[in-house]
Amino acid sequence: MKGIGKRVTVGFLSIVVLLLASGIISLFELSNLSNDTEVILSTSRRNLEIAKEMIKSAHEHSQAVLHYAIFNDLSKRDASRRALGDLEGALVKAKNEAADASRLDSLAAKILHLREVSQSYVVAETAMPEQSVAMPEPSVLIEVNQSSDGKVWYDNNYKVVYEELMEEIQNFMTHTHTSLAPRAEQLNKNAYRSVAPVFISLVVVIAIVLMFYFFMRIYLVKPIVQTNRSLSDFLTYRLPFSVKAELLDELNELVDNIEKLIAIYKQNKA
Numbered sequence: 001m002k003g004i005g006k007r008v009t010v011g012f013l014s015i016v017v018l019l020l021a022s023g024i025i026s027l028f029e030l031s032n033l034s035n036d037t038e039v040i041l042s043t044s045r046r047n048l049e050i051a052k053e054m055i056k057s058a059h060e061h062s063q064a065v066l067h068y069a070i071f072n073d074l075s076k077r078d079a080s081r082r083a084l085g086d087l088e089g090a091l092v093k094a095k096n097e098a099a100d101a102s103r104l105d106s107l108a109a110k111i112l113h114l115r116e117v118s119q120s121y122v123v124a125e126t127a128m129p130e131q132s133v134a135m136p137e138p139s140v141l142i143e144v145n146q147s148s149d150g151k152v153w154y155d156n157n158y159k160v161v162y163e164e165l166m167e168e169i170q171n172f173m174t175h176t177h178t179s180l181a182p183r184a185e186q187l188n189k190n191a192y193r194s195v196a197p198v199f200i201s202l203v204v205v206i207a208i209v210l211m212f213y214f215f216m217r218i219y220l221v222k223p224i225v226q227t228n229r230s231l232s233d234f235l236t237y238r239l240p241f242s243v244k245a246e247l248l249d250e251l252n253e254l255v256d257n258i259e260k261l262i263a264i265y266k267q268n269k270a
Contacts, residue, residue, distance in 0.1 A: 007249075008216075015208055022201030029194030036187050043097075047176040050094045054169050057087035058114075062162050065118060069150035069158070080118060087111055094172070107172055110165040117161045121153055223251045231258060 064080035067073040091108055095101040223245040233239040241262050243255050 011208070011212055015205055018201055018204060018208075022197040025197040026194055029190065029197070033187065033190045033194050036190060040187060044176065046097060047094070048173070050090050050097075051169055051173045051176070053090040054087055054094075054172075055166070057083045057090060058162065058165055058169065061087065061114070061118075062158075065121075065158055066154060069121060069154050072150070084111075084115055084118065087114075103175060104172070107165075107168045110161070110168045114158075114161050114165055117158055121150075121158070219246060219248055220251070223247050223255075227251070227255055227258070234262065 061080050061083035064076040064083060067076040068080070088111060091104065091111055094107075095104055098104060223243065226243045226245045230239075230241050230243050234241045241259060247255055
């Protein structure tokens with residue numbers, strides 16, 4: 001390749017292409033990073049909403065059972081059934097959105113146990129008149145007496161299952177955050193990967209600029225300075241015109257033309 005202009009043009013175009021390539025790669029990686037971040041945040045937010053829905057439904061069910069078991073407010077039975085249905089609906093949502101639904105089997109078992117305990121009290125309470133007339137066996141009589149005493153049943157039966165369920169919901173929330181840890185770590189790696197092209201390009205551009213400075217200093221600035229100085233010495237002191245520098249392309253032609261002009265000047269003067 002000949003010509004200083006072409007060399008400089010190619011050099012600076014190379015820098016532009018390098019910066020464009022690194023910028024495009026970084027934008028692509030940042031786009032992936034943004035999508036991954038959105039997925040992680042959306043998953044975490046959704047699981048948190050499901051957990052809050054479970055806690056709310058479990059609490060509403062507990063309050064309804066408390067009213068009809070202890071305070072004999074039978075109108076709360078429908079509310080307890082609705083709350084239990086909402087709780088099971090939240091479990092279905094969690095299973096549909098979970099990567100591994102088998103991890104929710106324990107939570108499903110606790111919800112099923114809560115339903116069984118709630119229904120057992122209703123069944124036992126409904127059977128009380130029949131049992132009192134039929135004079136049941138002692139073992140059956142103990143069960144009926146426990147069921148008829150709502151406070152004892154609530155404290156000894158329902159409350160235990162309810163606390164186990166709440167603990168399982170907390171485990172679900174903890175597992176949700178734990179399951180997101182590998183994805184968060186991958187997100188951290190993607191962040192480094194998105195920044196790496198820009199950093200590498202910056203280092204390369206700095207190296208190229210320093211190289212350009214060195215070569216332009218050696219092959220452009222120094223020859224021009226020496227050519228100008230030598231020409232000034234010839235015109236002022238009539239010293240021989242001599243440029244002691246490595247000359248390339250147009251600069252070499254320029255010095256040759258100056259030497260020809262000096263030779264013509266000397267011939268004309270002679």
